[in-house]
């Protein structure tokens with residue numbers, strides 16, 4: 001852990017003292033100083049509480065299933081093994097997904113309603129599905 005702590009001394013007076021957080025996800029820090037008159041010393045620990053901000057990008061998990069096979073007219077529950085993400089500064093269950101390229105031969109359903117937006121919690125609870133609705137597909141996968 002690197003802490004940037006700048007002290008500018010001018011005529012033995014601290015005219016500019018700053019604590020600069022290095023951007024980690026740690027929420028607490030501290031440093032100790034000593035005041036001295038040249039003969040005696042008194043020490044003090046300064047504790048810093050760092051309020052986290054949402055500045056990290058969500059990441060899709062490695063090893064997700066990228067192909068699912070169903071029969072015509074069937075539906076499949078999208079499970080966490082198919083779609084799951086994590087974010088170091090957000091509760092993973094509260095992550096939102098937005099479909100930017102919807103399926104052409106089916107619909108995405110959340111809690112029984114067609115949608116293009118859902119939460120990871122919907123996936124965890126089994127409320128997000130793909131449903132095939134376009135009829136005959138022939139022998140080729142779609």
Ligand SMILES: [Ca+2]
Nearest residue numbers: 054056057087
């Ligand atoms: Ca984030």
